[in-house]
Amino acid sequence: MRTLLTKFLILFFICSYSYSQSNTYNNQFKSEINFNENTNSPFTSQELNKLNQVYGPYLEKEILNRPSRVLAMKEILRNRVIIKLENNVLNHKPCSLLSEVSLFNAFVSNLKRDRTFDPLNFNPLKYNFEFHAPTIQRFRVDNSNYFIIIKPQNYNNQ
Numbered sequence: 001m002r003t004l005l006t007k008f009l010i011l012f013f014i015c016s017y018s019y020s021q022s023n024t025y026n027n028q029f030k031s032e033i034n035f036n037e038n039t040n041s042p043f044t045s046q047e048l049n050k051l052n053q054v055y056g057p058y059l060e061k062e063i064l065n066r067p068s069r070v071l072a073m074k075e076i077l078r079n080r081v082i083i084k085l086e087n088n089v090l091n092h093k094p095c096s097l098l099s100e101v102s103l104f105n106a107f108v109s110n111l112k113r114d115r116t117f118d119p120l121n122f123n124p125l126k127y128n129f130e131f132h133a134p135t136i137q138r139f140r141v142d143n144s145n146y147f148i149i150i151k152p153q154n155y156n157n158q
Helices: 002-029 045-064 067-080
Strands: 081-085 137-140 146-150
Touching (some): 045 067
Antiparallel strands (some): 137 146
């Protein structure tokens, strides 16, 4: 009887442990994304130009005909990418340079980097930023005091 009880307890703890581990794993990847209300309005002409620059003839198929991607693109362009001018860059932690980020040219093979950085017209979609990274990312625009900050996709949940 004692060995049967011992075996039962061992089996119980193994099952409990594996359930808690799988539950932790599932919760880690199922965090809901809360979109800002400004994603309800249609793309602006400037946003459509940025999308077209990167997706070209594939824009409708890859983005516009996929409501979840439309929302994700609006959230990236309107809320998650911030360009900040810092006066004292010497006080900042080192971070990657924009020139170190490769271009996202999967759909438009002749996509080019901008010759000069224009914060008002910067297209973050042109670059292979890790938009699904779980933490804030910072990039310095080469030879300038501009920083590009990318919020994680679940920044509204924090």
